[in-house]
Amino acid sequence: MQNKVDFIIAGVGGQGTILASDILVEVGYNAGYDVKKSEVHGMSQRGGGVESQVRWGKKVYSPLIEKGKADYLIGFEMLEAARWTEYLNPSSVVYVNKHKMFPPTVTTGQAEYPSETAIEQELISRASRMEWVDAIGLAKELGNPALAGVIMLGRLSADLEVAPELWLKVISELVPAKFVELNKKAFLTGRGIISKSI
Amino acid sequence: MKKLLSGNEAFAYGAYLAGVQLAAAYPGTPSTEIVKNCATYDTIYAEWSPNEKVSLDVATGASYAGRRALCAMKHVGLNVAADSLFSASYTGLKGGLVIINADDPGMHSSQNEQDNRNYAKFAKVPMLEPADSEEAKNYVRIALEMSEQYDTPVLIRTTTRLSHSRTLVEIDDSKRVIPSDEIPAYERNIPKYVMVPGNARRRHPVVEERLQKLAALAETLEINKIEPGNDEIGIITSGVIYQYARDVFPNATILKLGMVWPLPKQMIIDFAKRVKKLVIIEELDPFIEEYVRILGLDCIGKEVYPIEGEYSPSLIREVSYKAGLLTEAPPEVSAASIDLPMRPPMLCPGCGHRGLFYALKRLDATVFGDIGCYTLGAAPPLAAMHTTTCMGGGFGVVHGVDKMGVKDKTVAVLGDSTFFHSGIHPMIDVLYNGGISTLIITDNRITAMTGHQDNPGSGRTLLGEPAERIDIETVVRGLGAKRVEVVNPYEVEQVMKVVKEGLESGEPSVVIARYPCVLHTKEKHPVPTVDTEACTNCGNCLKIGCPPITKGENYVAIDNILCNGCGLCARVCPFNAIKKPEEQ
Numbered sequence: 001m002q003n004k005v006d007f008i009i010a011g012v013g014g015q016g017t018i019l020a021s022d023i024l025v026e027v028g029y030n031a032g033y034d035v036k037k038s039e040v041h042g043m044s045q046r047g048g049g050v051e052s053q054v055r056w057g058k059k060v061y062s063p064l065i066e067k068g069k070a071d072y073l074i075g076f077e078m079l080e081a082a083r084w085t086e087y088l089n090p091s092s093v094v095y096v097n098k099h100k101m102f103p104p105t106v107t108t109g110q111a112e113y114p115s116e117t118a119i120e121q122e123l124i125s126r127a128s129r130m131e132w133v134d135a136i137g138l139a140k141e142l143g144n145p146a147l148a149g150v151i152m153l154g155r156l157s158a159d160l161e162v163a164p165e166l167w168l169k170v171i172s173e174l175v176p177a178k179f180v181e182l183n184k185k186a187f188l189t190g191r192g193i194i195s196k197s198i
Numbered sequence: 199m200k201k202l203l204s205g206n207e208a209f210a211y212g213a214y215l216a217g218v219q220l221a222a223a224y225p226g227t228p229s230t231e232i233v234k235n236c237a238t239y240d241t242i243y244a245e246w247s248p249n250e251k252v253s254l255d256v257a258t259g260a261s262y263a264g265r266r267a268l269c270a271m272k273h274v275g276l277n278v279a280a281d282s283l284f285s286a287s288y289t290g291l292k293g294g295l296v297i298i299n300a301d302d303p304g305m306h307s308s309q310n311e312q313d314n315r316n317y318a319k320f321a322k323v324p325m326l327e328p329a330d331s332e333e334a335k336n337y338v339r340i341a342l343e344m345s346e347q348y349d350t351p352v353l354i355r356t357t358t359r360l361s362h363s364r365t366l367v368e369i370d371d372s373k374r375v376i377p378s379d380e381i382p383a384y385e386r387n388i389p390k391y392v393m394v395p396g397n398a399r400r401r402h403p404v405v406e407e408r409l410q411k412l413a414a415l416a417e418t419l420e421i422n423k424i425e426p427g428n429d430e431i432g433i434i435t436s437g438v439i440y441q442y443a444r445d446v447f448p449n450a451t452i453l454k455l456g457m458v459w460p461l462p463k464q465m466i467i468d469f470a471k472r473v474k475k476l477v478i479i480e481e482l483d484p485f486i487e488e489y490v491r492i493l494g495l496d497c498i499g500k501e502v503y504p505i506e507g508e509y510s511p512s513l514i515r516e517v518s519y520k521a522g523l524l525t526e527a528p529p530e531v532s533a534a535s536i537d538l539p540m541r542p543p544m545l546c547p548g549c550g551h552r553g554l555f556y557a558l559k560r561l562d563a564t565v566f567g568d569i570g571c572y573t574l575g576a577a578p579p580l581a582a583m584h585t586t587t588c589m590g591g592g593f594g595v596v597h598g599v600d601k602m603g604v605k606d607k608t609v610a611v612l613g614d615s616t617f618f619h620s621g622i623h624p625m626i627d628v629l630y631n632g633g634i635s636t637l638i639i640t641d642n643r644i645t646a647m648t649g650h651q652d653n654p655g656s657g658r659t660l661l662g663e664p665a666e667r668i669d670i671e672t673v674v675r676g677l678g679a680k681r682v683e684v685v686n687p688y689e690v691e692q693v694m695k696v697v698k699e700g701l702e703s704g705e706p707s708v709v710i711a712r713y714p715c716v717l718h719t720k721e722k723h724p725v726p727t728v729d730t731e732a733c734t735n736c737g738n739c740l741k742i743g744c745p746p747i748t749k750g751e752n753y754v755a756i757d758n759i760l761c762n763g764c765g766l767c768a769r770v771c772p773f774n775a776i777k778k779p780e781e782q
């Protein structure tokens with residue numbers, strides 16, 4: 001067991017960041033950690049950015065992670081991932097779903113969506129490792145783009161000392177019954193990915 | 199067994215364990231899930247009341263009847279319910295009454311950042327403040343017992359971070375208070391419950407005496423406790439801020455206050471003597487600090503820790519380091535060096551409000567708005583709302599503007615839930631006092647902004663039972679409005695026509711723009727297609743601010759996953775280049 005593991009999940013309203021962080025916090029608890037999770041709802045539901053923070057530790061006080069202290073940043077969307085650079089440190093690991101969702105200023109031509117290389121540079125320069133995950137592509141192959149979140153968790157799980165059975169148990173408990181099998185499959189797909197690491 | 203619960207779920211579980219029999223609220227982030235979760239326990243009658251004042255009166259009634267009751271609201275909701283709170287403070291009650299108040303530091307979803315600890319002092323009632331979900335559960339019971347023992351309503355303060363964080367809670371129903379199933383006998387007591395001046399004068403000293411007793415209780419109350427550590431720095435704090443302080447000052451001595459009003463005077467004096475440097479860390483107002491200073495004690499407070507904004511462990515570390523309270527510098531961090539376009543919330547694809555605001559923009563109306571999803575009509579590119587204050591504010595504001603003879607095309611807009619909350623009274627004012635205003639109710643048949651709660655116009659109660667809809671048109675006509683039109687907000691030309699007629703009539707007019715919320719009903723239609731030959735890239739469709747429409751090199755594109763198929767873009771295209779499927 002590690003002393004502490006701090007995770008930030010960032011995405012856009014409707015992408016399933018809340019479900020993913022619910023799974024992550026339950027897994028930590030089941031693995032024997034003290035845990036806390038924080039998220040902000042409200043205005044963010046109407047297409048705004050959403051973020052959840054999950055903390056595992058021997059004893060966790062604050063539900064919020066400090067800047068420069070996140071161990072993992074999991075971006076469900078490229079631009080949203082780039083907003084959390086301040087939370088990274090030279091040993092952080094970053095996984096980003098290779099998925100762009102244009103905010104209104106971009107769709108109306110007033111602002112530009114940053115390039116993939118620029119985002120990559122920003123993240124890698126502050127972390128130990130950064131990996132693009134084609135979660136959205138794999139999710140579409142599995143028949144539902146909403147599975148991208150669980151695929152991201154699958155990738156993350158390969159780094160953590162928690163048995164996959166435990167993840168699958170928590171997933172079965174938290175997703176609606178008729179989607180359990182599909183989500184388990186998505187998780188294992190994500191866990192099996194070995195993609196280009198920078 | 200332990201379970202992860204949000205602060206709000208834990209409050210509801212605590213209410214269940216404490217034998218609460220009635221829970222009433224009007225929704226408001228971050229408080230909404232408290233009473234919503236109370237509704238899942240079959241021993242609690244739970245309801246959405248039309249506004250916070252009503253919900254507090256209803257809860258007060260249940261406690262007058264001798265049963266335990268709960269009421270929950272966001273911080274600004276207590277402004278609406280304040281009159282009832284001050285009265286309940288004087289009358290006291292019979293069954294326990296707990297009011298859970300949710301502040302929103304950082305204004306994640308609010309119009310202001312008021313610190314409602316001030317209400318506890320103002321209304322002379324006790325206030326508790328839990329620091330995690332386990333305490334949230336336990337404090338409901340403590341509050342109800344205190345309420346009954348001291349004959350007072352008790353406030354519990356939560357904040358967004360506590361309400362919406364998940365932490366571990368001990369699940370154990372074995373010591374649950376089983377609510378009585380006997381029909382309560384109402385106990386009449388005119389001197390206590392009829393607040394005419396003569397009686398109220400006799401109640402005031404009772405209230406003062408109660409406050410003295412509660413202050414004495416605060417000295418020994420288990421939830422006010424000192425966590426001994428290194429006495430170099432002694433911190434007084436409460437709520438979720440305690441958790442941040444613990445992360446940043448792991449070895450400090452901390453006085454953690456579970457009751458933030460009244461404060462434990464002697465305990466604070468002794469604590470100040472014990473530690474070298476007294477530091478007060480509290481979000482928003484210097485509430486504890488002012489008390490400490492009045493005691494003549496020297497402390498570090500708001501000169502270091504800001505009044506505005508939400509705290510975080512990072513912020514506390516940063517400012518504490520700058521003030522010399524920490525020796526180790528915070529980690530060096532840097533924000534991204536590239537421009538990251540903002541992602542503000544928007545009206546959803548297919549939202550009926552969009553058609554209304556597009557019509558008002560075309561009319562160049564000056565729009566006195568209100569609070570709900572429709573407030574997003576103020577966001578660019580629509581930018582078709584010019585004031586937003588508090589719920590129910592807009593109808594009164596437009597009447598004042600119109601009485602001054604302003605020549606703009608003035609209209610006011612509010613939603614169905616807002617109408618039932620506090621829109622009826624200003625409408626009465628316009629109708630009775632010779633107003634001429636054009637009042638628009640954008641009726642999506644649900645309280646959408648806070649997550650689709652039912653309201654008196656939606657035909658269903660919080661407990662899921664069908665109810666007779668209160669028909670807005672009938673209400674408005676019943677008040678005496680003569681000019682009343684019901685329109686479909688997607689019919690832009692029709693909306694413009696009736697609003698214009700109303701404006702030109704020189705008399706009050708009411709427009710009900712009705713279309714059920716598509717996010718709630720999950721209504722979806724086939725996606726329109728763009729005729730790339732006909733599209734001139736003029737940008738007109740971009741003016742409706744619909745997220746799926748993207749400006750391309752030569753023509754616009756519509757994202758068919760995001761698009762809801764409402765067809766508003768097709769209606770507004772001057773070149774007929776966007777076609778709804780049935781027209782192809």
Ligand SMILES: Cc1ncc(C[n+]2csc(CCOP(=O)(O)OP(=O)(O)O)c2C)c(N)n1
Nearest residue numbers: 226569570571572613614615616645646647
């Ligand atoms: C006094 C007060 N109570 C509650 C809220 C929270 N709140 C903001 S908007 C809203 C609901 C608005 O519903 P409606 O008028 O039907 O508009 P919609 O969101 O459906 O468009 C609520 C409950 C508030 N801002 N102020």
